[in-house]
Amino acid sequence: MSNVVGSEGLDILFHKGRTHSAWLDKPVEDDLLKQVYDLAKMGPTSANMCPMRIVFVKSREAKERLKPALDTGNVNKTMKAPVTAIIGMDIHFYEKLPELFPHADAKAWFKDLPENVLEYTALRNSSLQGAYFMLAARSLGLDCGPMSGFNNAKVDEAFFAGTTVKSNFLCNLGYGDASKLHPRSPRLSFAEACKVV
Numbered sequence: 001m002s003n004v005v006g007s008e009g010l011d012i013l014f015h016k017g018r019t020h021s022a023w024l025d026k027p028v029e030d031d032l033l034k035q036v037y038d039l040a041k042m043g044p045t046s047a048n049m050c051p052m053r054i055v056f057v058k059s060r061e062a063k064e065r066l067k068p069a070l071d072t073g074n075v076n077k078t079m080k081a082p083v084t085a086i087i088g089m090d091i092h093f094y095e096k097l098p099e100l101f102p103h104a105d106a107k108a109w110f111k112d113l114p115e116n117v118l119e120y121t122a123l124r125n126s127s128l129q130g131a132y133f134m135l136a137a138r139s140l141g142l143d144c145g146p147m148s149g150f151n152n153a154k155v156d157e158a159f160f161a162g163t164t165v166k167s168n169f170l171c172n173l174g175y176g177d178a179s180k181l182h183p184r185s186p187r188l189s190f191a192e193a194c195k196v197v
């Protein structure tokens with residue numbers, strides 16, 4: 001068995017994977033969402049803290065609850081997407097560390113830190129997990145439409161009230177209509193973005 005992903009896999013994950021805004025009329029089953037999460041959860045986080053929490057917004061009622069929080073340009077694509085994942089983060093992620101990092105008292109490393117430090121730690125790690133999530137979704141045949149154009153406070157009030165979870169970003173999920181894609185925008189070259197020192 002080769003330990004290198006083949007060209008078909010690289011196309012799915014990177015070369016042909018695009019950010020989608022238009023969706024085919026094809027549902028996404030809950031079991032597939034579970035499969036995506038079960039892949040994404042395997043990606044690494046600091047001290048294995050796994051701060052990402054996800055609400056999959058699927059029902060009409062829940063979509064209507066999300067709608068007032070969306071920037072105008074994100075409303076149509078989100079209302080039409082089969083699923084919108086709210087990628088959240090538990091700021092008190094340390095509560096799970098006795099289970100997630102059992103070989104050391106990792107909870108003690110974090111629990112007394114100021115809230116802003118906990119928040120940027122959760123943001124860094126849940127953003128990584130959100131990226132693993134998108135690649136996991138692509139690897140299982142789904143398309144993604146990530147968005148930060150929304151009001152975090154409104155989403156938190158509507159979906160995470162009374163908890164220590166806050167929203168990080170949103171990600172529409174479904175089967176994208178490739179005929180509606182714009183041409184791919186360029187990326188920075190290795191020489192522009194990287195240095196080997």
Ligand SMILES: Cc1cc2nc3c(=O)[nH]c(=O)nc-3n(C[C@H](O)[C@H](O)[C@H](O)COP(=O)(O)O)c2cc1C
Nearest residue numbers: 017018019020073074146147148149150169184185
């Ligand atoms: C964290 C994040 C936030 C984004 N926010 C928005 C958004 O609010 N609205 C939108 O239309 N696109 C949004 N995008 C989409 C990006 O513009 C898009 O992923 C990028 O241009 C690359 O497109 P490509 O994957 O098709 O090459 C966001 C993407 C990411 C990763």
